[in-house]
Amino acid sequence: DVKVTQSSRYLVKRTGEKVFLECVQDMDHENMFWYRQDPGLGLRLIYFSYDVKMKEKGDIPEGYSVSREKKERFSLILESASTNQTSMYLCASSFSHGTGGAETQYFGPGTRLLVL
């Protein structure tokens, strides 16, 4: 079974703190993704990566950065946390586009972040 793990299920941080969310997958997937989920807004893509050391902006990258130094690990960084970044953060991974774009994304359990 594919396993995508996220470092924390719940996290409470203060405004202005630098926050690191870690995601690890164990299936040698090339592609990794970070989403945030908010009620009524569904899933919105923050950043994604199709290979090690590669990153691309999604729909809402402002206030976030990412790091992918190893194939299995994709980190989301909130440079200076703000209250409007309180949300559920979901990581996902999938095989490469060599599968023709039909690859399934597999999701981690999510990190619920509260910024006070």
Added chain:
Amino acid sequence: AQSVAQPEDQVNVAEGNPLTVKCTYSVSGNPYLFWYVQYPNRGLQFLLKYITGDNLVKGSYGFEAEFNKSQTSFHLKKPSALVSDSALYFCAVRAYPGNTPLVFGKGTRLSVIA
């Protein structure tokens, strides 16, 4: 551009009755279509996907979905709902050919009442 619409925020159905969760899409090119389910405080779980071929796709937990190209729809169905089916359901699309990530709908909350 690609987009997905889930026109119902909430669907209520009695246990044992058939259920339908609606999804319509818009893409340039051909669509790959997906359904995911999210149980409380969990990540998303893959249910099924349409790539090509038979318009009726069967997936996990007795769910199926019908691809209708003329109506640009991909509705999720189940013949007999269970209370345990109560969850948040997401439809997603990506265009083929192309290199864009999946685009998700806003989700539909399904409540199955005993």
